[in-house]
Amino acid sequence: MSTAQPVIRAERLTKTFGPVRALDGLDLEVAPGEVHGFLGPNGAGKSTTIRVVLGLIRASGGHVELFGGDPWRQAATLHERLAYVAGDVALWPGLTGGQCLDVLGATQGVLDETRRADLIDRFELDPTKRVRDYSKGNRQKVALIAALAADVELLVLDEPTSGLDPLMEQAFQEVVRTRREQGCSVLLSSHILGEVEALADRVSIIRRGKTVTTGTLAELRRHTRTHVHAVTVDEPAGLADAPGLTDWSSERLDGHIESRFSIDADHLDAVIGQLHHAQIHTLTVTPPSLDDLFLRTYDEEVPLHDVPGLEQPEEALR
Amino acid sequence: MRATGLRTMLGVHWRTHRSGTLVWILALIASMVGTAAAVAGLYTTPEKIHTYAAAVTTGSALVAINGRVEGIDSLGGVIQDESGFLMALLLPLLGISLVAKVTRREEEDGRLEAVLGGRVARYVPVLAGLIDASAAILVTALAFTLGITFCGVPAVRSALYAASLGGLAFVFAGLAALVAQITRHSRGVYAWSLLVLTVAYLLRGVGDVTKTWVTWLSPLGWAEKAAPFGAMRWWTLLIPLAVGGLLCAAAVLIAGRRDLGSSLVRGRPGSARASAWLRSPVGLATYIHSPAVLGWLAGALIIAGMMGALAKQFVGAVTGNPAMADAIGMSTAHPEDGFVAVTQLYIAIIAMGYAVQAVGSLRGEETAGRLEPRLSGTLSRMGWIAAHGLVIVTGLVIIVAVSSVVLAASTAWSMGTPLHLARVIGAGAAYLPAELLVGGLALALFGLWPRAFPAGWAVFAIVAFIAFLGPGLKLATWVLDLAPTTHIGNPPLGTVKALPLIVLSALAALLAATAAVGFRHRGVPRG
Ligand SMILES: Nc1ncnc2c1ncn2[C@@H]1O[C@H](COP(=O)(O)OP(=O)(O)OP(=O)(O)O)[C@@H](O)[C@H]1O
Ligand SMILES: [Mg+2]
Numbered sequence: 001m002s003t004a005q006p007v008i009r010a011e012r013l014t015k016t017f018g019p020v021r022a023l024d025g026l027d028l029e030v031a032p033g034e035v036h037g038f039l040g041p042n043g044a045g046k047s048t049t050i051r052v053v054l055g056l057i058r059a060s061g062g063h064v065e066l067f068g069g070d071p072w073r074q075a076a077t078l079h080e081r082l083a084y085v086a087g088d089v090a091l092w093p094g095l096t097g098g099q100c101l102d103v104l105g106a107t108q109g110v111l112d113e114t115r116r117a118d119l120i121d122r123f124e125l126d127p128t129k130r131v132r133d134y135s136k137g138n139r140q141k142v143a144l145i146a147a148l149a150a151d152v153e154l155l156v157l158d159e160p161t162s163g164l165d166p167l168m169e170q171a172f173q174e175v176v177r178t179r180r181e182q183g184c185s186v187l188l189s190s191h192i193l194g195e196v197e198a199l200a201d202r203v204s205i206i207r208r209g210k211t212v213t214t215g216t217l218a219e220l221r222r223h224t225r226t227h228v229h230a231v232t233v234d235e236p237a238g239l240a241d242a243p244g245l246t247d248w249s250s251e252r253l254d255g256h257i258e259s260r261f262s263i264d265a266d267h268l269d270a271v272i273g274q275l276h277h278a279q280i281h282t283l284t285v286t287p288p289s290l291d292d293l294f295l296r297t298y299d300e301e302v303p304l305h306d307v308p309g310l311e312q313p314e315e316a317l318r
Numbered sequence: 319m320r321a322t323g324l325r326t327m328l329g330v331h332w333r334t335h336r337s338g339t340l341v342w343i344l345a346l347i348a349s350m351v352g353t354a355a356a357v358a359g360l361y362t363t364p365e366k367i368h369t370y371a372a373a374v375t376t377g378s379a380l381v382a383i384n385g386r387v388e389g390i391d392s393l394g395g396v397i398q399d400e401s402g403f404l405m406a407l408l409l410p411l412l413g414i415s416l417v418a419k420v421t422r423r424e425e426e427d428g429r430l431e432a433v434l435g436g437r438v439a440r441y442v443p444v445l446a447g448l449i450d451a452s453a454a455i456l457v458t459a460l461a462f463t464l465g466i467t468f469c470g471v472p473a474v475r476s477a478l479y480a481a482s483l484g485g486l487a488f489v490f491a492g493l494a495a496l497v498a499q500i501t502r503h504s505r506g507v508y509a510w511s512l513l514v515l516t517v518a519y520l521l522r523g524v525g526d527v528t529k530t531w532v533t534w535l536s537p538l539g540w541a542e543k544a545a546p547f548g549a550m551r552w553w554t555l556l557i558p559l560a561v562g563g564l565l566c567a568a569a570v571l572i573a574g575r576r577d578l579g580s581s582l583v584r585g586r587p588g589s590a591r592a593s594a595w596l597r598s599p600v601g602l603a604t605y606i607h608s609p610a611v612l613g614w615l616a617g618a619l620i621i622a623g624m625m626g627a628l629a630k631q632f633v634g635a636v637t638g639n640p641a642m643a644d645a646i647g648m649s650t651a652h653p654e655d656g657f658v659a660v661t662q663l664y665i666a667i668i669a670m671g672y673a674v675q676a677v678g679s680l681r682g683e684e685t686a687g688r689l690e691p692r693l694s695g696t697l698s699r700m701g702w703i704a705a706h707g708l709v710i711v712t713g714l715v716i717i718v719a720v721s722s723v724v725l726a727a728s729t730a731w732s733m734g735t736p737l738h739l740a741r742v743i744g745a746g747a748a749y750l751p752a753e754l755l756v757g758g759l760a761l762a763l764f765g766l767w768p769r770a771f772p773a774g775w776a777v778f779a780i781v782a783f784i785a786f787l788g789p790g791l792k793l794a795t796w797v798l799d800l801a802p803t804t805h806i807g808n809p810p811l812g813t814v815k816a817l818p819l820i821v822l823s824a825l826a827a828l829l830a831a832t833a834a835v836g837f838r839h840r841g842v843p844r845g
Contacts, residue, residue: 054694057841076698084694090687092605093503095592102592103602107695127590132502143691156694 004032005068007154007185008053013062014209015048022048024209025062030187032153035180037200038189041298045209046189047087050158053187054084067154083108083150087158087189089143091131097142098127104146116149122171137163148175155179155186161195173198197290205297212297217290224288225262228271232257233279242274243267256281323438327446330433331420339416339450341772343458346408349783351465353401356791358469361396369641370396377635378527379628385538386526388548394471395547398479404786406522406538409483410515413491416454418507420447421498431578441574444495448566451491459484471547478555479546485558486541490515492565499572505609516620523624537561599697599705606683607676607706611713614672618665618721625661626728632657633733652811654733658742659811661725666749666803667782669717673757674778676710681764681771684843699838707761707830714753722746745809751822752802756781758829765833768844 008030015023023045030036040046051057052064055071055078064071066078091100101120105111120127123141131139140163147155155176161169169192176186176199190196196203197217204214213220225246230236235257240248244267250259257278263271265288275283361367371390374380384402389395421444424430434440462480467473490511497510518536525533526542533539537558544554595601625632633653636643643656680703683689693699726742729735760774784793784801798804805818 051690051841056690056693056843058839075693076696076701079694080696082694084691086687086690086694088687090691092688095596095605096588096590098590099588099592099596102597104691104695106592106597107692107697109696126587128587130586130588 006030006065007032007067008036008187009063009065010049010053011063013049013052013064014060015045015052015057016060022209023052023059023062026206026209027211027214028053028204029214030154030185031202032185033180033183034201035176035186035188035199037196037203038187038206039191039196039203039294040206040212044206046206047158048209049206050084050087050156050187050189054079054082054156080109081152082154082156083147083152084156085143085147085158085160089139091139091142093132094130096128096130097125097134097138100131100142101127101146101149104143105150108146108150108152110151111146111149112151116145119145119149119175122175123168135163137165137168140164141168144172148179153184155184155188157186158189159191160188161190161192169195193290193294205294207297220290220293221288222265224290224293225264226268226288227262227286228260228275229284229286230259230275231281231283232259232275233281234277236274236278239271239274242271245271323433323436323442324446324449326436327433327438327442328449331446331450335416335419335450338419338772339454341776342412342415343454343461345776345779346412346458347461347465349404349408349779349787350401350462351469352783353404353787353791354397354466354469354471356787356793357397357400358393360792361393367391367393367396373639373641373644374399376639377631379632379635381526382523382624382628382631385522385542386529386533387542388545390547392471392547393469394466394475394479397466397469397471398547400787400790404783405483406486406519407515409487410490410511410518410537412458413451413455413487413489414494414508414511414515416451417447417491417494418498418504418511420450421495421504422501422507423504425498425578426503434578439574440578441570444498444573445570448491448495448569452488455484455487455491458487475546475550478544478550478552481555482541482544482546482558485544485555485562486537488562489537489540489558489565492562492569495569496565496572499569499576509613512617520624599701600709603706603709606679607709607713610672610675610679611716614668614675615717615720618668618717619724621664621668622661622721622725623728625657625664626725627732629654629657629729629732630734654729654735655741655811658725658729658738658745659808662722662742662745662749662809663785663803665718665721665725665746666753666806667785668721669714669749670753670756670778670781672717673710673714673753674760674774676713677757677760677764677774678771680706680761681768684768687843690843693842699842700834703765703834703837710757711754714750714757718746718750718753719743741810748806748809748814748819749803751819751826752806754826755802755822755829758826758833761833762829762836765836765840768840 006029008028010026010028013023013026013028014021026045026049028038028049038046038049048057052059053066053071055066055075058072067081069078071078092103095103101116102111105116123145125138125141125145129138131142134142140160144160147157161172164172173195176188180186186199188196188199200217202214202216203220205212213223231253233256236259239245239250239259239261244264245261246263248259248261250257252258361370368391374384375390384399385406387395387399387402390399424433424443430443433443459480462483463473463477466476466479493514494507494511498504498507501507501510518538521536522533522538522542525531525536525539533543540554540557544551593601596605636653636656643653683692692702722743722745723739726737726739729742730737756778759777760771763771763774781801781803784798785803788798788801788804802822805822807814807818
């Protein structure tokens with residue numbers, strides 16, 4: 001992680017809409033040059049956070065900084081350095097796609113003409129069609145191209161690929177990677193785990209307006225569990241009550257012992273040692289899947305403090 | 319065919335549109351019954367009624383505007399004549415807006431697709447919309463009957479009068495339903511239906527002035543020929559019922575057969591680049607507001623041109639008829655000035671309607687979700703609202719100036735007198751502070767309580783009612799004073815004083831500033 005000033009920093013953000021508490025002490029930090037995945041179930045407060053960060057709405061409490069400045073007071077000046085794709089893309093139905101692109105581009109500052117032309121090609125957009133005659137995916141492309149072609153330091157993308165086909169999704173990922181290499185930071189709110197996995201350097205997962213966890217994908221992986229399927233000659237000693245091990249089952253099969261269990265990353269090494277002592281016949285280690293992590297974190301049934309092995313910033317504060 | 323989902327659809331319409339519909343109906347009932355009550359309070363003796371009748375039937379100018387009322391020599395006749403112009407506008411508008419809201423508007427916004435994906439047959443939304451509209455029209459007509467009867471008009475005659483007006487609204491509901499099937503946007507539904515209304519109005523006017531069958535070509539003529547306060551021709555109600563029924567049937571039939579989202583009128587491809595003008599905040603604001611400017615300008619031009627063309631008849635009728643002059647608020651000493659003053663007031667109300675609608679489209683940008691990306695760029699909120707304010711005010715000035723020029727020219731042509739350009743334009747310009755005040759109020763709503771924006775239309779309706787009918791109905795001074803138009807001084811007939819104009823302008827500026835500050839400090843988008 002860079003020590004330079006973060007592009008976005010939000011601390012203990014709260015936002016209430018009448019009786020609804022949309023944000024409830026949320027933390028978010030995006031470092032320069034990183035692609036930051038922003039995840040959470042529907043209604044968790046992602047779009048609300050983004051609007052607060054952009055100074056479109058004002059936080060009820062907490063502290064937010066954009067490029068070190070106050071987005072509510074200096075919105076227009078700070079916006080020079082970023083481009084935004086809103087969650088619900090709305091365009092002027094009577095204008096053509098190309099005209100909307102230019103209007104949005106002018107709104108965001110300066111469009112890089114070569115990039116604009118290149119992206120129109122890449123996303124196979126017909127810029128002469130009226131927006132009202134576009135399909136949903138094509139409307140989405142207009143907003144995306146306008147943001148991706150802008151000469152800015154930060155891209156704020158709220159579910160940018162909803163409605164894109166897999167080929168376009170691929171193109172999107174390539175372009176974001178290129179922009180990142182050029183030094184652009186990205187805040188990427190998304191429901192597509194594959195996309196986050198492919199692009200994000202770090203992710204923040206929020207639920208009910210609170211940050212549940214944040215870190216690099218590798219760190220998150222460390223906090224998830226590895227599934228192990230081992231067939232050994234002897235009965236492995238002391239497995240059942242090894243630290244960090246759960247879901248253990250064992251049965252005798254053709255004179256071998258077949259064990260299945262899951263284990264957290266910190267204790268993997270010790271357990272593999274025990275298996276080794278019991279003479280490994282076959283061994284399958286399934287790496288932790290992010291899907292598991294997300295499903296678990298998203299699950300409303302699990303209380304926040306029960307999500308195992310996750311950093312809990314707000315717990316630490318209490 | 320079985321009307322699958324009709325009940326569901328009616329329920330959806332009721333839940334989503336009931337408040338708008340109720341406001342519409344209540345406003346209509348209030349203006350009709352208010353007019354009737356005021357007339358009944360004013361024309362208390364047969365002599366007074368007779369004087370009124372004699373006045374308005376002299377010459378053809380008022381006949382062209384309010385219609386040829388059979389049996390005008392009665393309380394009901396006076397009511398019909400006094401509300402002639404307003405009802406000829408409002409009832410068709412009721413039919414059009416009720417239908418447009420639940421048909422093309424829903425389709426345009428993509429909600430229809432969700433509905434048709436469920437257990438609802440393709441033609442059912444239109445059918446349900448027409449049933450809603452018919453029910454609303456029926457309720458309105460019943461309330462009209464009760465209210466007018468209460469003011470002392472025989473119940474049968476009130477009933478026929480209300481039914482004829484209901485028939486008028488029904489024809490336009492059917493027309494709007496059909497137009498909604500063949501244009502792509504709800505704006506188109508309004509535009510085409512209002513065009514038909516204009517033609518209907520002109521045909522009725524020509525027929526009434528020339529006393530020929532031309533009146534029978536117009537739905538407004540059918541309502542008039544029911545002659546509720548004269549010969550009472552009940553059978554004429556069959557014409558709007560049959561025509562409206564046919565239009566509805568055609569609409570339902572087409573809706574059952576056409577593709578979702580398709581229509582006969584298609585958009586063509588356009589330019590792949592936006593001009594530097596369109597990219598600028600003022601340029602985009604101009605693009606957003608120009609349809610409203612053109613639409614209201616067209617309305618103002620029709621009024622200015624039509625009135626101007628009739629100037630000679632007006633002035634002829636007024637000279638030597640103080641009663642008529644009094645009835646329409648003109649002066650016998652300077653009939654031409656009085657005539658221009660009356661017309662300029664009409665144009666001022668139109669310009670005011672434009673101002674409210676233009677501010678409403680700012681709210682439209684917000685609810686459609688286009689304001690959010692606009693404000694996430696380098697454009698500040700102040701910059702955005704200032705660009706729109708500039709364009710809206712420019713549009714207002716254009717509407718007032720162009721229609722004033724047309725009024726001056728057509729009056730000069732009709733009267734054969736020299737052109738009084740400065741005088742006529744000056745009168746139009748004098749109303750600008752009043753128009754800006756109402757626009758400023760709408761803007762303040764947008765800035766502070768965007769969800770309450772419809773209240774801006776309520777204010778407009780009250781001002782329009784007071785301005786149109788207040789003096790004729792001799793409403794109390796404090797009521798008349800509520801309308802900013804009252805304080806202008808009725809130019810060019812009356813003298814315009816500087817102080818009221820300055821006060822109105824200052825208030826308008828204050829409201830605009832409040833709006834800007836409120837907008838600066840509120841969240842966007844606010845649902
Ligand atoms: N203007 C508003 N008024 C009232 N409630 C609001 C408003 N905006 C958002 N909310 C509420 O705040 C909560 C968070 O909404 P938000 O749109 O931020 O969620 P999200 O994480 O973006 O969800 P999704 O994944 O569905 O886009 C929701 O419960 C929503 O209903
Ligand atoms: Mg969202």
